[in-house]
Amino acid sequence: MTVVLSEAAEARLREIIASYPQAKSAVMPALFIAQEELGWVSDEAIEWVAQRTGAAPAHVRSVASFYTMYYKRPVGKYHIQLCRTLSCAVCGGKELLSCLRERFGVAPGEVTANGMWSFEEVECLGSCGTGPVAQINDVYFERLDAAKLEELIRRIEEEQPDLRYSTVKKELGGGLADRPRSAVWK
Amino acid sequence: MAHHRILTANIEYDDQRQIAAYEKRGGYAALRKALALPPEQVLAEVKLSGLRGRGGAGFSTGMKWGFVPKNSGKPVYLIQNADESEPGTFKDRLLLERDPHLCLEGMIIAAWALGSRWSCIYIRGEYAYPAVCIEQALAEAYARGYLGKNILGSDFSLDIILHRGAGAYICGEETGLIESLEGNPGRPRIKPPFPAVVGLYGCPTVVNNTETLAALPWIINNGAAAYKAIGTDKSPGTKLISASGHVSRPGVYEIDLGYPLLEFLNNECGGIRGGHRLKAVIPGGSSVPVLRADELAGVCLDYESLQAAGSMLGSGGLIVLDETSDMVETALNLQHFYAHESCGQCTPCREGAHWIEKIVKRILAGRGTAADLALIESLCGQIGGHTICPFGDALITPVLSLMAKFPEEFSRLIDQGLDSLVRESYG
Numbered sequence: 001m002t003v004v005l006s007e008a009a010e011a012r013l014r015e016i017i018a019s020y021p022q023a024k025s026a027v028m029p030a031l032f033i034a035q036e037e038l039g040w041v042s043d044e045a046i047e048w049v050a051q052r053t054g055a056a057p058a059h060v061r062s063v064a065s066f067y068t069m070y071y072k073r074p075v076g077k078y079h080i081q082l083c084r085t086l087s088c089a090v091c092g093g094k095e096l097l098s099c100l101r102e103r104f105g106v107a108p109g110e111v112t113a114n115g116m117w118s119f120e121e122v123e124c125l126g127s128c129g130t131g132p133v134a135q136i137n138d139v140y141f142e143r144l145d146a147a148k149l150e151e152l153i154r155r156i157e158e159e160q161p162d163l164r165y166s167t168v169k170k171e172l173g174g175g176l177a178d179r180p181r182s183a184v185w186k
Numbered sequence: 187m188a189h190h191r192i193l194t195a196n197i198e199y200d201d202q203r204q205i206a207a208y209e210k211r212g213g214y215a216a217l218r219k220a221l222a223l224p225p226e227q228v229l230a231e232v233k234l235s236g237l238r239g240r241g242g243a244g245f246s247t248g249m250k251w252g253f254v255p256k257n258s259g260k261p262v263y264l265i266q267n268a269d270e271s272e273p274g275t276f277k278d279r280l281l282l283e284r285d286p287h288l289c290l291e292g293m294i295i296a297a298w299a300l301g302s303r304w305s306c307i308y309i310r311g312e313y314a315y316p317a318v319c320i321e322q323a324l325a326e327a328y329a330r331g332y333l334g335k336n337i338l339g340s341d342f343s344l345d346i347i348l349h350r351g352a353g354a355y356i357c358g359e360e361t362g363l364i365e366s367l368e369g370n371p372g373r374p375r376i377k378p379p380f381p382a383v384v385g386l387y388g389c390p391t392v393v394n395n396t397e398t399l400a401a402l403p404w405i406i407n408n409g410a411a412a413y414k415a416i417g418t419d420k421s422p423g424t425k426l427i428s429a430s431g432h433v434s435r436p437g438v439y440e441i442d443l444g445y446p447l448l449e450f451l452n453n454e455c456g457g458i459r460g461g462h463r464l465k466a467v468i469p470g471g472s473s474v475p476v477l478r479a480d481e482l483a484g485v486c487l488d489y490e491s492l493q494a495a496g497s498m499l500g501s502g503g504l505i506v507l508d509e510t511s512d513m514v515e516t517a518l519n520l521q522h523f524y525a526h527e528s529c530g531q532c533t534p535c536r537e538g539a540h541w542i543e544k545i546v547k548r549i550l551a552g553r554g555t556a557a558d559l560a561l562i563e564s565l566c567g568q569i570g571g572h573t574i575c576p577f578g579d580a581l582i583t584p585v586l587s588l589m590a591k592f593p594e595e596f597s598r599l600i601d602q603g604l605d606s607l608v609r610e611s612y613g
């Protein structure tokens with residue numbers, strides 16, 4: 001199986017490999033690049049990373065399975081990671097998972113029939129002072145409650161913003177004009 | 187009480203992340219000053235300042251640097267630990283997003299002191315936006331000659347790269363981090379050998395928290411004595427406290443170490459949210475023992491005072507709980523976290539974390555027995571001290587301390603539970 005990604009992805013990975021003292025260190029960034037281009041860590045993704053970094057496919061697979069941010073199956077165009085840990089939970093986060101279940105009619109980890117949405121609960125996102133927090137693709141949305149979450153989902157469906165920060169292009173994605181930059185201090 | 191602003195002096199400025207604005211406010215002057223000094227003198231200055239690691243353990247930074255063998259013939263690697271995943275902790279993100287050049291300048295100074303030519307910032311994968319801020323800062327620093335070959339015309343050359351994690355708490359532990367950086371699952375290594383001697387690719391490696399490194403420019407600019415004069419004798423300097431939970435004004439606050447905890451809660455955080463009463467705090471991120479409200483009189487935010495009170499300053503992640511909080515539910519929430527995040531290589535941690543979660547769940551559901559409390563204690567006794575990394579000790583801390591401090595909340599659920607026959611069938 002010969003897997004080829006876009007020239008931009010290939011070039012970016014070459015640059016990344018060269019930046020490490022040892023090529024195997026590039027397995028993680030390579031997995032991010034493959035995931036960005038292929039949507040999830042498919043068999044092709046594993047193969048591509050193994051070929052390019054020189055690591056054994058079984059090793060690449062073990063790395064992909066260890067880390068939760070590598071998707072072992074396809075996710076929605078918008079993937080919601082809802083924080084379930086203590087500070088968010090005690091500030092109203094506990095009710096939000098059931099909101100998502102009801103809104104989308106699927107269980108955590110499943111994708112809606114139109115391919116738009118999937119969601120899961122995750123552990124502390126490092127934004128506890130502005131909880132409850134959800135990360136949608138790469139962007140944090142803070143101080144949520146059921147109504148705000150519903151409104152956010154409605155706006156995303158309407159505006160279809162780009163909520164990904166590209167590893168390949170090394171640049172910010174577009175996004176909701178007023179998306180929170182999550183700067184909190186006293 | 188007026189607090190020093192060492193780490194957050196310029197955090198309000200939206201343009202601070204641009205290098206020109208950073209320089210205009212005095213940025214990179216400390217690097218110039220440090221490069222004019224021999225590395226040993228920079229190291230000595232850091233040792234004198236009394237700076238202690240802000241990642242959780244509070245170990246002397248200068249002493250840790252001193253463990254790196256001289257002239258080993260191998261490269262020395264410096265890693266900035268920006269994995270920030272300890273529940274309740276969100277201070278490094280503030281620095282990375284709002285003042286990325288401060289994080290870089292401190293790191294370049296440390297690399298000079300340690301003789302590192304290649305260094306890495308390991309940032310948690312979820313921090314996509316902070317990662318972009320750091321990438322941009324790195325590009326600017328290279329363009330201005332603060333990184334790359336012959337920095338500022340000296341014979342010192344340094345490359346720094348950014349490595350993104352991918353959602354594994356355990357990669358915050360320094361040897362788990364090193365494994366991850368080598369392209370492996372982040373399973374911690376047995377210590378010794380310590381990373382300072384055998385770390386990344388088998389070479390001497392120093393891992394420092396973002397906040398630790400960000401303090402270095404101020405120390406170089408103002409001198410070790412000025413830093414040591416702030417805070418307490420044994421806990422010098424300032425610390426970022428991440429306050430979350432049931433406070434009126436959650437957020438990141440920079441305080442002089444030694445600030446009374448209750449004063450901090452009332453004066454900085456605006457007290458407990460409307461109409462409620464303080465019940466307990468977890469002062470240093472989820473892995474440190476809980477303290478009841480009645481234990482807080484006289485307790486100060488510094489390493490020694492919190493230790494004397496039976497807890498720890500840890501990462502400075504202060505989680506505040508009011509009287510509406512159910513402590514068995516709190517225990518379940520945290521035990522779920524630890525069960526999910528165990529890397530799985532030690533049996534006591536991998537199996538025990540799940541057992542404890544299951545038992546707490548059963549108690550919360552009213553199906554627990556008195557024997558369950560004893561079982562948790564005996565399980566914890568078999569985990570603590572019997573694992574490769576300190577995660578094993580961390581995972582038993584919340585449940586044990588919650589059970590010790592709020593025994594009635596556990597026993598009430600057990601007394602209200604089903605009769606013993608029914609209980610037995612649930613095992």
Ligand SMILES: Cc1cc2nc3c(=O)[nH]c(=O)nc-3n(C[C@H](O)[C@H](O)[C@H](O)COP(=O)(O)O)c2cc1C
Nearest residue numbers: 239240241267269270271358359360394395398576
């Ligand atoms: C389970 C576990 C998780 C940790 N997570 C972090 C972390 O997210 N960030 C961090 O800086 N240190 C973390 N540490 C501490 C590191 O192992 C290491 O001591 C620290 O980065 C050293 O930097 P310092 O001396 O500047 O504090 C963790 C330790 C353990 C045992």
Ligand code: SF4
Nearest residue numbers: 529531532535573575
């Ligand atoms: S204590 Fe737990 S997290 Fe640490 S190495 Fe053992 S299994 Fe992994």
Ligand code: FES
Nearest residue numbers: 083088125127128
């Ligand atoms: S507990 Fe939700 S972000 Fe930390």
